[in-house]
Amino acid sequence: MDSYKHSVSLDVEKCKGCTTCLRHCPTEAIRIRDGHAVINPDRCIDCGECIRVCPNKAKKASYQKFDSIRDYKWKIALPAPTLYGQFDNLDDIDYILQGLLDMGFDDVYEVSRAAELVSAYTRRYLKREDVKKPVISSACPVIIRLISLRFPSLCDKVLPILPPMEIAAMLAREKAHEEHPELRDEDICVCFISPCPAKVSYVNNGFAGRKSYVDAVISISDVYFALLGVMDKRKEPPPVSQSGMIGIGWASTGGESSAIFNDKYLAADGIENVIHVLDQIEDGNIPELEFIELNACNGGCVGGAMAVENPYIAKARLQTLRRYLPVSRNWLYNNGDESDSWIPDAYFFEELPTYQPFAQLSGSRSESFKMMADIQKIMERLPDIDCGSCGAPSCHAFAEDVVHGEAKETDCVIRMREQIRQILAQQKGGGQDDGK
Amino acid sequence: MSEALHFHFNVDGENFTSAGEASVQVKKKLRQLGMPPETIRCVSIAMYEGEINMVIHAGGGNADVYVNEDEIVIVLEDHGPGIPNVELAMQEGYSTAPETIRSLGFGAGMGLPNMKRYTDDMKIDTVIGTGTTITMKVYVK
The missing domain is CATH 1.10.15.40 (Electron transport complex subunit B, putative Fe-S cluster)
Structure with missing residues (x-):
C-alpha cells in the first residue's frame, strides 16, 4: 500500500514539542519525537485539527501558491462557496468572481453550480430501489478517509457520486475546450480555491480509482488577501454568478442535506461528533434515515483550516448573500420516464472506499x-x-x-x-x- | 492457541450518554486484532444493545469480553430485577421499559432479539430479584 500523501507540514523551528496537537488529534496520529510533533501518515485523516490548535503556529497546511500556476495559458478558478462568506459588506457574489479574473485567472467556474447538480443527482440516487440507506455524503474527504480506516461496515453506504469540486473541475475543463478549441489539455490549469487541507490531499492522492480533475489547489486565505487588493466595489460587475441558494448552502452544515428535499436526514459537524454518529450508525442505533451529511470541521466547510473568517460569521454572511437567490440555478429536467433516474457514468466513483486496516497491530492475527x-x-x-x-x-x-x-x-x-x-x-x- | 484476551468494562447505570462506550472500545480492540469487519459489526451491535438493556433495566452492570482467535465471548452481568418471562422478552416488540425511557427512543423491544440475531449463541441466566447474566458468542468467520 502506498503511503497517503498528506497536506500538513511542520515548521520545526516553531514547534516547541508541546502536547496540544497530540491531545486534539482524533486518530492518535501524532507523537512528539525529539522535541517535535511527528505525524503518522497511515493514521492521519487530514482533518486539520492540529493546524487549528497549534499555539505556536508551527503546523501549516501545504498548498500551491498562485505564482506557481501563473505560466499556464488558461487558468480556471474554482471558488468553493465558503470563499463568498469571507468578505464584510458584500451583497453580490459577482464582485468576487470579477475579482478572481482581475487577480489573474482567465475564467471562473463556481463549485456551487456543480453542488446544485450533485444535489439533483443525489435526489435521483436516493429514489433508486437498490440503494442501501442511510446514504452517507461523500463530499468531505476527511469523512471518507475516516470511514475507510475505522468503519469498514459503512464503506458501502457512501454516496458514490463525485463531490462538487470534481464535477466542477470536469465541467470547467470541458467548457474551456469548447470555448477555446485552440487550447491543448496541458495549457489548462483548473485551480480549486479551498477552505481546507483535506482537499489538497484528495487532489494529490486521487480518490476511489480516479485521478482528480483538479490540477492545483490554493487556499482561501491566500486568495482572500489577493482579492482585497483588486476587488473594486465602485464598479458594477458583470452578472456571471450562476449559483442559487442550494449551491451556496453547501458551504455550511445542513446545506447539502436540506437540498435532498426530504426531512429524513441527519447533518453533523465537528470531528468528534462525526465519529460518534458513525459509531451509532454502525451499531444500528439511529432512526430510519435516508441521508447522512457529515463534515469534519465545525460549522461545515466554512470552518476549514484555510478559511479566514470565523465559521459562524461566514455562515451568517452567506445567509445574507443567499437571501434573494433562486433555490437553484442548475436543475435537471424531468421527462416523466426512466431517464429521470439517469445519472451520468462520469459522475460516479470508479470504486467505493475500501477498508484500510491500518489499526491492526500486526499483519498476522496471532501476532x-x-x-x-x-x-x-x-x-x-x-x-x-x-x-x-x-x-x-x-x-x-x-x-x-x-x-x-x-x-x-x-x-x-x-x-x-x-x-x-x-x-x-x-x-x-x-x-x-x-x-x- | 494462546490464552483469550480479556477486556472488562463497567457499565454506568445512571448515565445514558455513556451507554455504548464499552461497545466502541471493543470495536477498537477488535480492529487492532485484525478481526473481519462483519464480526466486529456483530459484536458491536450485540454489545451496544446489551449495554443499553443494563442501563434501562438493571442500573448498570459489568461487561466482560473474552477474545479468542476463533470466537468472541461477551458476558454481561447485572444485579437488576431479573427477567420474569424470558420467552416473552425474546419476542420482537415486547418491552417492559417505562414510558420515560421509551420517550427517549429506547425500549422498542428489539434489544434481546437483536442480540440473538447478531450472535451465534446466546444464553440467559436470570434469577428474579438477583440479576441476569447474558453470555453471547460470536464465531470469527
Missing part, C-alpha cells in the same frame, strides 16, 4: 493477539493519566508504541520518577533498615 496481551501487561504498570509527557497521546497509545518498538517503557516520566525514588530510598536506606 496481533500476542501484542495486545503485551499491551495489557504494560498498561498495568502505567499510571493511566494520559499526561502526554512521553510523547504519546495516552498511556494506551504509549503501550502500543512500546510493543511496536517505537518507545521504551522508561520514557514514561511517572515510571521514571518511581524508579528514581526507589534508587534514592535504597541509597538513603543503606544499612539503616529504611528507618522502620
Whole structure:
C-alpha cells in the first residue's frame, strides 16, 4: 500500500514539542519525537485539527501558491462557496468572481453550480430501489478517509457520486475546450480555491480509482488577501454568478442535506461528533434515515483550516448573500420516464472506499493477539493519566508504541520518577533498615 | 492457541450518554486484532444493545469480553430485577421499559432479539430479584 500523501507540514523551528496537537488529534496520529510533533501518515485523516490548535503556529497546511500556476495559458478558478462568506459588506457574489479574473485567472467556474447538480443527482440516487440507506455524503474527504480506516461496515453506504469540486473541475475543463478549441489539455490549469487541507490531499492522492480533475489547489486565505487588493466595489460587475441558494448552502452544515428535499436526514459537524454518529450508525442505533451529511470541521466547510473568517460569521454572511437567490440555478429536467433516474457514468466513483486496516497491530492475527496481551501487561504498570509527557497521546497509545518498538517503557516520566525514588530510598536506606 | 484476551468494562447505570462506550472500545480492540469487519459489526451491535438493556433495566452492570482467535465471548452481568418471562422478552416488540425511557427512543423491544440475531449463541441466566447474566458468542468467520 502506498503511503497517503498528506497536506500538513511542520515548521520545526516553531514547534516547541508541546502536547496540544497530540491531545486534539482524533486518530492518535501524532507523537512528539525529539522535541517535535511527528505525524503518522497511515493514521492521519487530514482533518486539520492540529493546524487549528497549534499555539505556536508551527503546523501549516501545504498548498500551491498562485505564482506557481501563473505560466499556464488558461487558468480556471474554482471558488468553493465558503470563499463568498469571507468578505464584510458584500451583497453580490459577482464582485468576487470579477475579482478572481482581475487577480489573474482567465475564467471562473463556481463549485456551487456543480453542488446544485450533485444535489439533483443525489435526489435521483436516493429514489433508486437498490440503494442501501442511510446514504452517507461523500463530499468531505476527511469523512471518507475516516470511514475507510475505522468503519469498514459503512464503506458501502457512501454516496458514490463525485463531490462538487470534481464535477466542477470536469465541467470547467470541458467548457474551456469548447470555448477555446485552440487550447491543448496541458495549457489548462483548473485551480480549486479551498477552505481546507483535506482537499489538497484528495487532489494529490486521487480518490476511489480516479485521478482528480483538479490540477492545483490554493487556499482561501491566500486568495482572500489577493482579492482585497483588486476587488473594486465602485464598479458594477458583470452578472456571471450562476449559483442559487442550494449551491451556496453547501458551504455550511445542513446545506447539502436540506437540498435532498426530504426531512429524513441527519447533518453533523465537528470531528468528534462525526465519529460518534458513525459509531451509532454502525451499531444500528439511529432512526430510519435516508441521508447522512457529515463534515469534519465545525460549522461545515466554512470552518476549514484555510478559511479566514470565523465559521459562524461566514455562515451568517452567506445567509445574507443567499437571501434573494433562486433555490437553484442548475436543475435537471424531468421527462416523466426512466431517464429521470439517469445519472451520468462520469459522475460516479470508479470504486467505493475500501477498508484500510491500518489499526491492526500486526499483519498476522496471532501476532496481533500476542501484542495486545503485551499491551495489557504494560498498561498495568502505567499510571493511566494520559499526561502526554512521553510523547504519546495516552498511556494506551504509549503501550502500543512500546510493543511496536517505537518507545521504551522508561520514557514514561511517572515510571521514571518511581524508579528514581526507589534508587534514592535504597541509597538513603543503606544499612539503616529504611528507618522502620 | 494462546490464552483469550480479556477486556472488562463497567457499565454506568445512571448515565445514558455513556451507554455504548464499552461497545466502541471493543470495536477498537477488535480492529487492532485484525478481526473481519462483519464480526466486529456483530459484536458491536450485540454489545451496544446489551449495554443499553443494563442501563434501562438493571442500573448498570459489568461487561466482560473474552477474545479468542476463533470466537468472541461477551458476558454481561447485572444485579437488576431479573427477567420474569424470558420467552416473552425474546419476542420482537415486547418491552417492559417505562414510558420515560421509551420517550427517549429506547425500549422498542428489539434489544434481546437483536442480540440473538447478531450472535451465534446466546444464553440467559436470570434469577428474579438477583440479576441476569447474558453470555453471547460470536464465531470469527
